[in-house]
Amino acid sequence: MSREAVCISRRGFLAGSAATGAGFMLAMKIPFGSDAHADDLPPEINAWVVVNDDDSVTIRIARSEMGQGTLTGLAQLVAEELECDWDTVQWEFPTPGQSLARERPWGSFSTGGSLGIRSSHQYVREGGAAARTMLIAAAAKQWQVDAGECSARDSVITHGPSGKTLTYGTVAATAATMEVPDEVTLKDPKDWRVAGKSKARLDTREKVDGSLRYGADLTFPGMLHAAIHACPVHGGTRKSVNASKAENMPGVHKVVEVGNDAVAVVADSWWQAKTALEAVDVIWETGAATEVNSESIDQMMVEGLSATEDRIFVGNQNGDAPAALKAAKKTITADYRFPMQSHAPMEPMNTTAIWTEDSCEAWVPTQNGEAALEAVAKAAGLFPEQCEVHKVILGGGFGRRGMHDYAIQAVQIARQFPGTPIKLLYSREEDQRRGYYHPLTHARMTAALTDEGELDALHIRISGISILASLRPALQAETLDPFVFQSLGPDGDPPAGDHMGIYEVPNLLIDHAMRNIHLRPGFWRGVNANQNVFYMESFLDEVAQAAGKDPLTFRRGLLKSQPKAQAVLDVVAKKAGWGRELPASHGLGLAVCKSFGSFVAACAEVSVIDGKLTMHKIWAATDPGYAVNPQQIEAQIFGSFVYGLSGALYQEMTVEDGAVVEENFDTYPSMTLAQMPEVESTVMPSGGFWGGVGEPTISVAAPAVLNAVYAATGKRIRHLPVKDQALA
Amino acid sequence: MLKLTINGETREVDADPSTPLLWVLRDHLDLTGTKYGCGIASCGACTVHVNGRAVRSCVLPASAAQGQQITTIEGLSSDASHPVQQAWVELDTPQCGYCQPGMIMASAALLEENPSPTDDDINSKITNICRCGTLPRVREGIHRAAEIAAKGEQA
Known part of the structure; x- marks a missing residue:
């Protein structure tokens, strides 16, 4: 099947149904479950809410999670209005490509300025309330009663006069077809039961047993590792490169020029790439900036x-x-x-990218998925519609990951290895030298x-x-x-x-x-x-x-x-x-x-x-x-x-x-x-x-x-x- | 061929003997719970146990780890049931979580050596850094883990 055909079917699919997950282009299974969604999809009630057959609820989170807890807070706000059972809440990241295809149902992906919750609380709560309204309407339809006689709590809908109940999972498929309410009334915060409470984070367990895969941890079959050295004097350019020694070092596939100001070594393992990079001689053109101290x-x-x-x-x-x-x-x-201070998040900058002539997919630890998609597409020489960015949980951001220089570099390297996944990881030194x-x-x-x-x-x-x-x-x-x-x-x-x-x-x-x-x-x-x-x-x-x-x-x-x-x-x-x-x-x-x-x-x-x-x-x-x-x-x-x-x-x-x-x-x-x-x-x-x-x-x-x-x-x-x- | 004993299993790895243990774990064995943070044994994100003691694996040549019992975060427990992991979940200690495997391994090694550490003990033994700033809950977590372990022993 050609990639183009896959892309078209994806768009058609997304227009009317739930978000699909990672690896749709290359059938890669990403090693974490958050944005993966099985083919046999449970009903999406709206962009924010998927109700699963077992009555559990999946809440979609567009903002990035970098430790600040936005993921859990936003889920609490949706769940509050949805009236679902908090203990069954799961989450997933929609992708920027899905956002593009669906005309931005999740609004902004940008995560900075302490804005994650305060700039989206209104519409995520409305998303939860609209989904609840549709679930109740579906139950009322099944019972042939007035929806006004029904209420919902903890994922159970009750018909007041008769005391009959239905769970969210049993009416989800019907709910997805119900009319989207024109307006919803949000709860007074003084009546909150889930929001406003000190709930445990939704992403803790995988952070204590080493199972969470950050961007730096991703592994794909056939993947090669890249280490990079860019001009330490910002604005300077690469004048000449002598890679003869590095090219013959163990595990090295290639020494590549990246943009006009960097050089990278691509090798079987990151340690080999980094070791060989130290043997590359680069002469930089730095101009008057060299005089600055x-x-x-x-x-x-x-x-x-x-x-x-x-x-x-x-x-x-x-x-x-x-x-x-x-x-x-x-x-x-x-x-x-x-x-001047460097952000120094614990996880150094990194991106994994795979590029072909008509597609580019990148796993970017980013504070702004949409901007990352733009940056990736531009670096790939492709339209955003031909590309996809998968979001991962970030090992710290602090503002640094709102910029996408590292994602661009990863794509620039991947372009030199068509079809091969390339994981670019900065050394700590590179991270410090190339900060904002x-x-x-x-x-x-x-x-x-x-x-x-x-x-x-x-x-x-x-x-x-x-x-x-x-x-x-x-x-x-x-x-x-x-x-x-x-x-x-x-x-x-x-x-x-x-x-x-x-x-x-x-x-x-x-x-x-x-x-x-x-x-x-x-x-x-x-x-x-x-x-x-x-x-x-x-x-x-x-x-x-x-x-x-x-x-x-x-x-x-x-x-x-x-x-x-x-x-x-x-x-x-x-x-x-x-x-x-x-x-x-x-x-x-x-x-x-x-x-x-x-x-x-x-x-x-x-x-x-x-x-x-x-x-x-x-x-x-x-x-x-x-x-x-x-x-x-x-x-x-x-x-x-x-x-x-x-x-x-x-x-x-x-x-x-x-x-x-x-x-x-x-x-x-x-x-x-x-x-x-x-x-x-x-x-x-x-x-x-x-x-x-x-x-x-x-x-x-x-x-x-x-x-x-x-x-x-x-x-x-x-x-x-x-x-x-x-x-x- | 390097021969390493990791989480109770013997693993053979085709890597240069000078490769730091961290990169053998991550790139050769896909044990990515152990993190890269600095490469100079300064931050502690790469902490593993070697014969039960906390070691920063980013500066330990894999060859030097041969014949030793190596434990990574993946092998600390099979189900996140180690007292430190239990305490971390109870207190919601992790934020971004990237430094936490190292923090947990360092804390577990401390408790192994000193089952009821004082604040001063913690200050001198746990020198890992966390940029999110989970430190207060790390301290509380170590005390809580000590309690959980003590109760477990009684039971």
Whole structure:
């Protein structure tokens, strides 16, 4: 059978029936069950819900699962409205190709910005409710009764007057043919029984016995392994390659050129490929970027702190901060800095691809399946309709897997081996060298107080890298990057208001001198809120100190119009015993913000003894509006402290000769249990809005700890990472 | 030909003797539960047991593992019933899960050596990293696994 014929039959099939699974083109059996669906398909009630013969329910999840728990949370929201038995819920990933063929019934696949649940809760709940309505209608039809007399719970439909019951599985086939309801009424969250509860994750068991296959673990018959080395100076190109030694090494099939800036070895095993790659001599063309190093980058950023060029972007303002600062008797000013950081997910970048002249299939650990399909098709020289991307559970993402450079490379290699599955896996070193780093910025903070010690004016000048400018170079010269102002921005409807600055300042100016470098920036868990909240919350402590005021009192004074921000702040202060007498060399520090739509606060207790920092405990509070799975929100809060404090304390990508220096975890360490403080979290959903939970807490982690360091020692840390800076 | 004893079975592998055990497990034997994270014994994702002790398999030449009893996550139990696995499920410890086989193997080896470790014991013995940040539930999980194991012994 020709591939074309298979493709056509697939499309026809999908138009009217359930999603099919992996390997439809090449009849490959993928070694995990999540997006595989047998030929003999149980009825799909709608895009979200399949009811199986045994009454179990399969819920489709379009967003990516990378540890953040979105898969379980979204399933809870569908199940809540579906009124199915939660204990029978299974899940599967629809593929981007199915989405394309069916005109996007699942909406966006993009998984970032802590948006997974908050941007799709409405339509996934509607999907569940519509399926329930159709199941009930099917039972009513069978009983010849009015559907209004029937109700459903735990996958059982009951006819009220007669007490007759039918299970979902018995009416599923009929339900699939029932009219799709025009509108459905969603439950009031206060009536939730599945959502809003601390349900166990749906993907745990296979993560404790080694059976879950991540992208890096996939194996196909005849598969070859690829190791890659791309130009470490981003933007550089490959000038010449000498592969004569490598080509004769054991297991090596071929040394191949990839794009214009990389070389790869394809071998029988990855270790052989990696070993041979080290024997390949490559000369790169890197141009002026070779002159760039950390010192030159910092000089560029420092220059931006006082720059007066035309192209200074104003992200937020009210009153007249420059005039108020000029008129002030006394101003307080301080310069801060936040480094470049690599995402370093535990699973290095990888993709497995198989290419032929008229098809390409790729298994991509991606945070955005649809974008991955576009990237794969483009690299394959084919139309998206001729390609397919299979989603897998990710071994961490943190923003890195929203970019698809590694998928493109895998396809570029696979094109040189038609019909052979190629698994490209980055080494950790390659993963570090070819990152999309957390943007480096500096900030100059300047404030003026009234005679009564109230904050009268604040100017924040950010000088640094713009992620958006890197993604859209054509716009770079004249376009403001709103992401630069995350958690310092103006109020407004989401998404803008999701990152509003929470403090009321009579005269405020926040502006940005854009300073870009050749190394690629990217969305790093927490993104720009991380440095902005570190700047703001650290400096507010400095200003409170100058005003002779308690940091908590001072903040509360500026939060009169933000009761939800004040509430999370008050909770952490109360739980931490703010104001209590502390042991010698101990200090408490606070931080609060709104980011990714949620209000978060932290209070840290640390001690510094003989210059050694110990983080004893952190009290954290999150108001995400609605809490779909409180225990998973707690897990995200814990994780945010690990990720955020690893960054704040230890991690920095420095630059020499245009390339990054830190290539592995020995020079780019991550927190271990010995450093991890106890964390007590309070999840306090107040309703009325939907905020994210995967990222916000990161931004309060560093300032809470470093404000506590100041309280303990009088030493103000303004440059991150803390690394080897003296703390006393 | 390398001769290795893995999860109680003798396996013959045609690989260069200097190949790290990790890559023999993954690419030659399709035991992919043991993960690659760094290749320099820094992250712990590749932790296996060699004669019951936690070893980072990414820097151990396969030749050096010959004649030793090697246990991987696939062989820790046949049904996820090891106390550490039970505790991990009970507490929903994994997030992305990629580091967890290594974390579980390191924790199981610790409990084998020290059935009721203190926090300080855990801090000094479990140095695996987890980028998602499961550390608090790893600590809690080790304590919980110690309880489960102790109860199991009594029963």
